[in-house]
Amino acid sequence: MDLMGPSRTKSLGGKWYILVVVDDFSRFIWIELLREKSDACDLIKSLCKRLSNELNLKVSRMRSDHGKEFENFNLESFYMDEGILHEFSSPITPQQNGMVERKDRVLQDMARAMPHGNGLALHFWGEAINIACHIINRVYLRPKIDQIPYEIRKGKKPTVKYFRVFGKSVNVVINDVVSEGENVENCDRMDDQNGDLIRSSDPTELPLSESFLRIPETPEKETHPQDRDKNPKEPSSRVKSNHPKDNIIGDLDKGMRLRKRVLNNLAYTSYVSQVEPKKVEEALSDECWFPHYVYKLHKALYGLKQATRAWYERLTSYLEEHGFSRGSADRTLFIRDIEKTITIAQIYVNDIIFGSPIESLAYEFIECLKQEFEMSMVGELSYFLGLQVKQIEDGLFISQSKYAKDLVKRFGLDSKKHTRTPMSTSLKLGRDPSGKSVDPSLYRSIIGSLLYLIATRPDITFSVGVCAGFQADPKESHLNSVRRIIRYVSGTVDLGIFYSRDSNLDLAGYSDVDWAGNADDRKKYVWGLFLHG
Known part of the structure; x- marks a missing residue:
């Protein structure tokens, strides 16, 4: 168990803190909203007694940190009377209570995202966190068991037909009648423990906010012709699709x-x-x-506008006549497959990069092109468009060390201290509206240079992508972040991508996502890593 808070905003029921209790076996979550930390003692006692009555089993062990709301005389005496072992995590070591700490993070992120996405006031966070707990218990699977917490605890699958989008308008029925001006005193609310509807006598504990109550619309008063002249309508600012003919200039x-x-x-x-x-x-x-x-x-001269198009069309038709097929995604890539052996050719304007596992097929491709075009062989590929290619017996190593050194020197950071990571792990970038503005041209120039570098540096891809989202109005904090990336590149200029010859052809993908990671609009960040070979 753990206690979160205090919140910056008081909830609709006047609460500031959240008590989170997680079952170690089923991962079922109970939450209670508190006005003071001292209320946690009585709530923990009542929860233990309620669980003992429901399951006909005694609580054997409780784990928490050394907070005074958990480590006090009243709770210790209660644990001794009930025979409950109380375990504590080491000081400044939340990892030992990691299960409930992770649940805290998930609950917080969901509760932040739901009101923000529907434009609700901040004091509805209590309702949002109750609904988040209700959803987690009925949707999330228990690892290694493939069952949801509700199913493990109750022995049956719950129904989710009543699930609605958070913030959607609903009707609250009281005694089967909704009358105008009637106080909402006793309303039904959802019990998170058993999924049943229970009566609530406290309107502040209602999980439905006031914005969810649909107020009956009052009938509009009838307007008479004599009243229309008294209150003429203002001209509408909307553009009509069908204009009257007297407003059209010209002959239709x-x-x-x-x-x-x-x-x-x-x-x-x-x-x-x-x-x-x-x-x-x-x-x-x-x-x-x-x-x-x-x-x-x-004869087309080099440098004309249509020379490149004519060259591509001529070369494409010639290669297709000799068994090559054109790529669907990359139209400048040509592949020929003969008896499970391929020959690949990549065209870049008037330069051609080609290769084949069998050396004789590569020389055959050279002779094939020389019969039709005037060409010259440069030799084995070692440098192309800023990419340094090193071919060794074990595989192929591609890097951009020369380009990286020039990039660091161009922006004047070659004499600065190197950093071990491209981005700070504790700082989250946002729009920073109160920050000092910087030169957008300089910022965009740095971003463009780094975007070309990520072709062989996947370790900076995420950091550059985050900083690239602030090119419209960069601030000093954003400029410091991209400079940190360059300082990291300065210390790792020799890194690149190595393609091993012994690797397989399997495609493996890894992905991760957070809840409301963006500090501005509470959208989530999605990471993906795909490995081939």
Whole structure:
């Protein structure tokens, strides 16, 4: 068990603290809202007695920290009379009471997210945490057992048909009649222990907030024609889809006349074509490309706008004729599969990177291209677009050490002290509206440089992604965070990705998610790591 609080805002029932008790076997959770810490003693006693009556079993052991609400004479005497062993975690070691500490975190995150997502006031946190506990007991699976806590404790599966979205409007029925002006004194609420409906005489303990009560709408007064003249309506600010004809300029029978049509007419008058022909046939058929004659291009010159497109189309058709298939995701990747042996070619403008497990197939690809195109061999791949490639017997090592050193030097952090982690583990970045603004161009330049570096540095991917979300209005705190990433890169410039030759072809994925991790909008962060080989 553990005690959370005090909360910054008083709950709807005037409570400040939350007592959390977790069953070690079923992971079933009980929570109680307290006004003072001293109320925990009586609530723990009543909970132990209630569990003994319900299960016909005695509570054998309780575990908590050394808080005075748990370590006092009244509770110790009660434990001695009931034969309960009270265990304490070591000071400043919450890990020894880790089960309830994790439940505290989950309950807090869910209770923060639900009111924020529905725009409710902060004093509804008590209702939110009650509903979060109710959901966890009936939805979350017990590890290694694949049963929910409610099913383990009750021996039957609960019904969740009554579950509704938090904040949704509902009707509270009192004596089957909802009348206007009637006080809500005795309402039904959900008991988290057995899922039944019980009577509550305290309106402050109601799990439904006032915003959930649907107030009957009063009928509008009838308006007479003479009253309309007295209170003329103000003009509406909404744009209507159907405009009256007297507001339309021009003749509706002539159809729409766009600005592009006017521009085309002007272009035809000046004998200039607005659309550049992509092929010789289109230029010949376009009478406005040249008024009387067109020069036919026999050979495309390097540097023309259409030279790259023509080169890709020509190379693609040639490779497809020789058994290569074009990639669906990457249209510049070509693969040929012959007898379970592949040859891969990657095109980047007029550079081609290719490879094959069999050396003879690689030389065959070279001869195939030389028959059609004028090409020159550079040699074994070692450096390309800032990527340093080192081919060894065990595998392939790709890094960007030279680019990383230039990046650190370009932003003037080569003489700064290195950091061991790319981001602080205790600091959560937010919009920081009260922070000092910095130069957006400098911030975006750093982010762009780091985004190119993450191609071979997955260890900084998450940190760079978080900082990239503040490019619209960067503050000094955000600039310090990206500088910390660069200082981390400065001490790890030689890191990269190693592809082993002995690895398998299995795809393994790992993911993690938190509750309301974003300090601004309480959205969650999702992490993913996928390994191939």
